[in-house]
Amino acid sequence: MNTQNIIDTAEQNLIHTYNRYQIVLDKGEGVRLFDTDGKEYLDFGAGIAVFALGYNNKEYNDALKAQIDKLIHTSNYFYNEPAANAAKALTKASGMDRVFFTNSGTEAVEGAIKLAKKYAYLKDGNTDHEIIAMEHSFHGRSMGALAVTRNKHYQEAFGPMIPGIKFAKYNDLESVEALVNEKTCAIIFETVQGEGGVYPAKKEFIEGVRKLCDEKGILLILDEIQCGMGRTGSMFAYQQYGVKPDIVTSAKALGCGVPVGAFLAREEVAKALVPGDHGTTYGGNPLACAAAVKVFELFDSLKVLDNVKEVGAYLAEQLDKLAKEYDIIKERRGVGLIQGIELTINPKDVIAKALDNGLILFSAGTNVIRFVPPLVITKADVDEMIVKLKKSIDSAV
Numbered sequence: 001m002n003t004q005n006i007i008d009t010a011e012q013n014l015i016h017t018y019n020r021y022q023i024v025l026d027k028g029e030g031v032r033l034f035d036t037d038g039k040e041y042l043d044f045g046a047g048i049a050v051f052a053l054g055y056n057n058k059e060y061n062d063a064l065k066a067q068i069d070k071l072i073h074t075s076n077y078f079y080n081e082p083a084a085n086a087a088k089a090l091t092k093a094s095g096m097d098r099v100f101f102t103n104s105g106t107e108a109v110e111g112a113i114k115l116a117k118k119y120a121y122l123k124d125g126n127t128d129h130e131i132i133a134m135e136h137s138f139h140g141r142s143m144g145a146l147a148v149t150r151n152k153h154y155q156e157a158f159g160p161m162i163p164g165i166k167f168a169k170y171n172d173l174e175s176v177e178a179l180v181n182e183k184t185c186a187i188i189f190e191t192v193q194g195e196g197g198v199y200p201a202k203k204e205f206i207e208g209v210r211k212l213c214d215e216k217g218i219l220l221i222l223d224e225i226q227c228g229m230g231r232t233g234s235m236f237a238y239q240q241y242g243v244k245p246d247i248v249t250s251a252k253a254l255g256c257g258v259p260v261g262a263f264l265a266r267e268e269v270a271k272a273l274v275p276g277d278h279g280t281t282y283g284g285n286p287l288a289c290a291a292a293v294k295v296f297e298l299f300d301s302l303k304v305l306d307n308v309k310e311v312g313a314y315l316a317e318q319l320d321k322l323a324k325e326y327d328i329i330k331e332r333r334g335v336g337l338i339q340g341i342e343l344t345i346n347p348k349d350v351i352a353k354a355l356d357n358g359l360i361l362f363s364a365g366t367n368v369i370r371f372v373p374p375l376v377i378t379k380a381d382v383d384e385m386i387v388k389l390k391k392s393i394d395s396a397v
């Protein structure tokens with residue numbers, strides 16, 4: 001099929017939930033993608049913060065191929081070696097005690113919410129517990145995750161939402177305190193808000209919420225689906241704050257392209273779920289877990305965290321410089337390789353021009369261009385991106 005045929009076939013057959021760019025991506029190599037017409041793109045989106053190791057990593061591909069030839073799926077009624085190893089690697093990396101594997105981020109959030117509710121139920125026998133989430137949050141599209149996602153358009157047609165959800169202002173401890181009552185069982189937020197516009201949590205906020213949770217016996221759920229797995233320069237972003245959550249969610253870069261997510265908890269909390277309480281057919285299957293195991297190995301051997309710290313700081317510096325040059329850039333925010341620039345205009349024209357110039361960027365929130373490249377990018381890639389971005393801004397405004 002030629003490019004137009006592929007687009008037409010997709011448009012005729014897929015439910016129209018996305019306004020897609022008129023580009024058919026065909027293959028990838030390192031931090032570059034190629035479309036079906038052979039055009040090259042420098043990728044500062046990584047499939048929405050997923051492909052941390054870059055495309056076509058031979059060791060990763062070989063590990064998956066070997067697992068495909070061995071065993072792809074078993075069900076959770078049996079053990080499999082990749083799941084055991086992935087669980088060990090993930091608990092070690094996160095400092096949590098136990099993990100449940102899912103197939104996506106939204107399912108990880110569902111599991112986290114269910115775990116928090118069960119834990120609270122075991123304590124007081126009540127079934128009307130409340131959860132506090134944040135303005136501008138994004139936790140996924142399934143009904144539980146959607147209920148804690150503060151976005152009018154995402155929620156409006158799909159009510160009623162699950163009850164007992166309240167929204168506080170992110171980075172505003174008082175607004176959280178004001179919503180706490182004896183029914184509150186959990187507080188959930190992203191350590192760095194991604195979709196909402198790239199807002200890192202302030203240290204006082206995250207410390208304050210942790211203290212509040214400790215005082216009131218409330219569980220702290222940190223959603224690290226986007227900002228975890230090395231993106232901020234530590235395996236999980238909360239590790240830079242010296243704060244430990246009770247429950248953590250992970251996905252996106254965890255499998256680097258193979259769908260795998262997880263929720264993790266400390267022992268006392270994890271114990272609340274017993275056989276029959278929660279389950280999944282695919283979650284934790286050998287193929288997905290073989291991917292996660294190899295991702296952890298490659299994070300070590302490629303020294304990914306060191307690269308994120310170094311190149312992330314460089315990216316921030318270059319974006320700060322750009323912000324001084326261009327009046328339409330209001331602010332740069334971010335940590336490591338999750339960065340955003342807030343514009344005074346809608347970024348959609350800049351992003352379209354960037355595609356023309358061979359650069360993939362995503363937006364976030366209303367006026368933010370988000371930079372979530374593969375974690376293996378170099379300073380030279382950043383330089384190339386900046387040149388292309390300048391050209392795109394110049395022709396868009």
Ligand SMILES: *Cc1c(COP(=O)(O)O)cnc(C)c1O
Nearest residue numbers: 104105106138139140194225226
């Ligand atoms: C992407 C994302 C999700 C949802 O993950 P899916 O795999 O798309 O279901 C949840 N929380 C955060 C913070 C995310 O960035």
